[in-house]
Amino acid sequence: MKQLTGRTCTGTAAFAISALALSACGGSEETTETDAALEEGGTITVWAWEPTLEQVAEAFEAENEGVTVDLVNVGTGDEHYTNLQNAMRAGSGLPDVAQVEYFAIPQYILGESLMDLSEFGADEYAEDTFTDGPWGSVTFGGEGIYGIPMDSGPIALFYNEDVFDEHGVEVPETWEEYEEAARQFREADDDVYITSDQGDAGQVTTMVWQAGGTPFSTEGTDVTVNLTEDEGTAQWAEYWQPFIDDELIMPVAGWTDEWYQALGDGSIASLTIGAWMPANLESAVPDGEGSWRVAPLPQWEAGDSQTAEQGGSSLAIPEGAENAELAYEFMEFAGVGDGVQERLDAGAFPATLEDLQSDDFINREYEYFGGQQINQVLSESAQNVAEGWEYLPFQGYAHSVFNDTVGQAYEGQATLEEGLSDWEDDLEAYGRDQGFDIAE
Amino acid sequence: MSGGLITLRSTRRPKTPPSVLRPAKSRLLTVLIGLMVVYSVVPLIWLVINATKSQQSLLSSFGLWFADDFSLVDNVVETLTYDDGIFLRWLSNTMLYVIAGAGGATILAVLGGYALAKFDFVGKPAVFAVVIGAVAVPGTALAVPTFLMFSEMGLTNTPWAVIIPTLISPFGLYLMWIFCADSIPRDLMEAARIDGANELRLFLQVCLPLLKPGIVTVALFNMVATWNNYFLPLIMLRNENLYPLTLGLTAWNRQASTIGGEAIFHLVITGALLTIIPLIVVFLLLQRYWQSGLSLGSTKE
Numbered sequence: 001m002k003q004l005t006g007r008t009c010t011g012t013a014a015f016a017i018s019a020l021a022l023s024a025c026g027g028s029e030e031t032t033e034t035d036a037a038l039e040e041g042g043t044i045t046v047w048a049w050e051p052t053l054e055q056v057a058e059a060f061e062a063e064n065e066g067v068t069v070d071l072v073n074v075g076t077g078d079e080h081y082t083n084l085q086n087a088m089r090a091g092s093g094l095p096d097v098a099q100v101e102y103f104a105i106p107q108y109i110l111g112e113s114l115m116d117l118s119e120f121g122a123d124e125y126a127e128d129t130f131t132d133g134p135w136g137s138v139t140f141g142g143e144g145i146y147g148i149p150m151d152s153g154p155i156a157l158f159y160n161e162d163v164f165d166e167h168g169v170e171v172p173e174t175w176e177e178y179e180e181a182a183r184q185f186r187e188a189d190d191d192v193y194i195t196s197d198q199g200d201a202g203q204v205t206t207m208v209w210q211a212g213g214t215p216f217s218t219e220g221t222d223v224t225v226n227l228t229e230d231e232g233t234a235q236w237a238e239y240w241q242p243f244i245d246d247e248l249i250m251p252v253a254g255w256t257d258e259w260y261q262a263l264g265d266g267s268i269a270s271l272t273i274g275a276w277m278p279a280n281l282e283s284a285v286p287d288g289e290g291s292w293r294v295a296p297l298p299q300w301e302a303g304d305s306q307t308a309e310q311g312g313s314s315l316a317i318p319e320g321a322e323n324a325e326l327a328y329e330f331m332e333f334a335g336v337g338d339g340v341q342e343r344l345d346a347g348a349f350p351a352t353l354e355d356l357q358s359d360d361f362i363n364r365e366y367e368y369f370g371g372q373q374i375n376q377v378l379s380e381s382a383q384n385v386a387e388g389w390e391y392l393p394f395q396g397y398a399h400s401v402f403n404d405t406v407g408q409a410y411e412g413q414a415t416l417e418e419g420l421s422d423w424e425d426d427l428e429a430y431g432r433d434q435g436f437d438i439a440e
Numbered sequence: 441m442s443g444g445l446i447t448l449r450s451t452r453r454p455k456t457p458p459s460v461l462r463p464a465k466s467r468l469l470t471v472l473i474g475l476m477v478v479y480s481v482v483p484l485i486w487l488v489i490n491a492t493k494s495q496q497s498l499l500s501s502f503g504l505w506f507a508d509d510f511s512l513v514d515n516v517v518e519t520l521t522y523d524d525g526i527f528l529r530w531l532s533n534t535m536l537y538v539i540a541g542a543g544g545a546t547i548l549a550v551l552g553g554y555a556l557a558k559f560d561f562v563g564k565p566a567v568f569a570v571v572i573g574a575v576a577v578p579g580t581a582l583a584v585p586t587f588l589m590f591s592e593m594g595l596t597n598t599p600w601a602v603i604i605p606t607l608i609s610p611f612g613l614y615l616m617w618i619f620c621a622d623s624i625p626r627d628l629m630e631a632a633r634i635d636g637a638n639e640l641r642l643f644l645q646v647c648l649p650l651l652k653p654g655i656v657t658v659a660l661f662n663m664v665a666t667w668n669n670y671f672l673p674l675i676m677l678r679n680e681n682l683y684p685l686t687l688g689l690t691a692w693n694r695q696a697s698t699i700g701g702e703a704i705f706h707l708v709i710t711g712a713l714l715t716i717i718p719l720i721v722v723f724l725l726l727q728r729y730w731q732s733g734l735s736l737g738s739t740k741e
Binding site for chain 1: 596679695697
């Protein structure tokens with residue numbers, strides 16, 4: 001279940017929206033090398049679990065005769081990375097294309113195990129093709145391009161309108177109002193909570209990100225872990241502690257059957273979650289049809305509009321892949337070419353500016369959400385992602401030990417502050433063992 | 441209670457002393473066993489009950505009782521047909537790994553155990569040390585080195601990558617060794633040799649029947665271990681079509697937490713139920729051998 005908790009990227013958001021600049025990349029400047037590979041044909045192996053890639057692979061094969069895309073699901077999240085790591089270490093059996101979540105990219109870049117896509121001409125997408133969040137994470141520090149973004153996950157407030165109405169609770173616009181709403185729910189009905197949380201590293205990093213925190217930073221091999229003094233982190237911890245102390249949140253872990261159950265029967269009234277959530281709600285919470293709506297993420301200061309990213313993946317080429325040129329063509333097709341539409345139709349949320357702003361996308365009405373044009377909210381959120389966020393070059397490890405440290409706070413055995421401090425100690429020790437220079 | 445003729449200490453007649461046939465009753469033990477039964481049976485009951493629910497009622501009904509609808513048949517059909525019937529593919533993969541891997545491991549263990557127990561040869565203490573050492577090393581610790589080795593040989597992502605490591609069962613070998621040593625009297629072997637039996641015939645016709653309980657025990661051990669094996673296939677296999685059931689069901693379960701993935705908890709549960717049925721059947725069929733196997737080894741001289 002952890003793959004969703006991995007959250008995106010080194011966002012440097014707030015781009016000027018200029019859909020027009022997009023036309024610049026068409027046509028003449030295509031690198032010939034990869035085109036030739038396309039004509040020659042061949043087989044590429046793609047390791048990914050993303051379900052919409054099936055349609056993309058079919059479309060790509062249909063368009064290019066002689067090309068076969070061998071789409072293999074080697075596991076989801078951790079399992080996928082274990083397999084990838086093993087193949088990289090063994091130096092054989094590597095896929096030509098691998099799905100890599102934004103949070104996992106830094107570790108592969110530092111391990112020099114992903115190809116720099118600049119050599120295939122990926123520079124052409126450097127400006128105004130993708131939103132800054134996802135693009136920031138595939139470029140990580142700006143030296144090289146290590147992946148083609150597939151989707152993005154700007155967060156918003158998903159809420160069950162029926163439950164809010166039933167208890168006369170206003171949809172919160174600030175975090176202060178959100179806490180108030182949480183208390184109103186608890187007073188109104190013993191079974192209803194504003195949300196659930198049992199300690200989720202991805203959720204926490206996203207919230208800290210929105211608060212403007214930058215607890216992690218990397219420069220070369222210098223890594224800073226600053227969970228105790230970072231202002232954004234402290235702000236979040238202080239805010240969230242009463243939610244645990246006063247039992248304002250349902251103690252249920254995300255992505256379990258209990259969680260889906262609570263989403264369906266109205267005992268979880270809202271979620272602050274990534275823009276990819278609609279597809280999951282539609283398929284797993286059919287009972288919620290017509291009840292759910294999407295609102296902008298609550299803000300720390302009334303009138304602000306700062307958001308963050310949650311989840312999302314890119315496609316990358318492992319160093320040593322056999323068929324890199326063809327692989328690049330496929331990634332281009334899936335990330336910026338005709339494949340994007342295939343994925344959107346299947347419910348994915350784009351990372352490309354053009355699609356985020358297309359009328360078709362913005363004005364699409366969702367029956368599940370009572371006919372609401374939810375993409376207006378979500379697209380807006382994509383453009384307001386807070387700047388400066390970075391993931392650790394060992395973020396996967398960080399997530400895996402989250403429950404042993406910060407997670408204790410959710411059991412009432414420590415405060416969030418203490419938990420964060422433990423997390424920091426653990427990460428610093430691990431980073432040192434891995435040979436990073438850890439700043440004190 | 442009549443008077444105490446037998447004992448001077450007590451006025452009450454003492455209870456018959458506990459014996460093997462009439463063990464003493466212990467309330468504490470009964471309670472503990474009762475708890476163990478609950479602990480092991482409740483999940484099974486849960487599994488059976490929930491396999492009868494549709495995805496929707498699974499999420500909206502009490503876990504330990506039936507929902508209004510009864511969808512067991514639908515669920516089974518859907519499990520067997522979902523994603524072009526890949527469940528059946530996984531089932532046959534698992535069977536292949538069990539038959540070839542666990543079956544082969546059992547044969548090797550019997551041959552090896554017999555040789556070690558009944559023949560003297562140079563280096564036997566070394567073999568002993570290696571086997572005992574191998575029992576102590578958990579399979580998980582060897583998985584990654586094994587992966588790298590198989591990768592060199594180009595065998596990863598093939599059924600061989602699961603079957604070959606499964607063939608090696610130090611624990612099974614050790615068990616067979618002990619069992620052979622205890623259950624085949626040397627006199628019997630001598631007698632057979634004097635009667636003119638060659639070594640092959642001696643093994644096949646005289647010794648093997650005596651080893652039956654031990655073989656069944658080792659075979660069951662290996663079968664269960666292979667049937668449930670998760671980590672080895674996880675790192676060796678990347679092709680969904682080669683997955684055993686354990687990996688396949690995990691993949692299904694993970695779908696629910698994938699962006700855009702379809703939640704199919706009801707199929708995971710039904711699939712899990714279907715997965716344990718063959719094991720239960722095998723246990724029931726081989727139970728008597730298994731029981732006599734456990735006791736046989738322990739009562740020989």
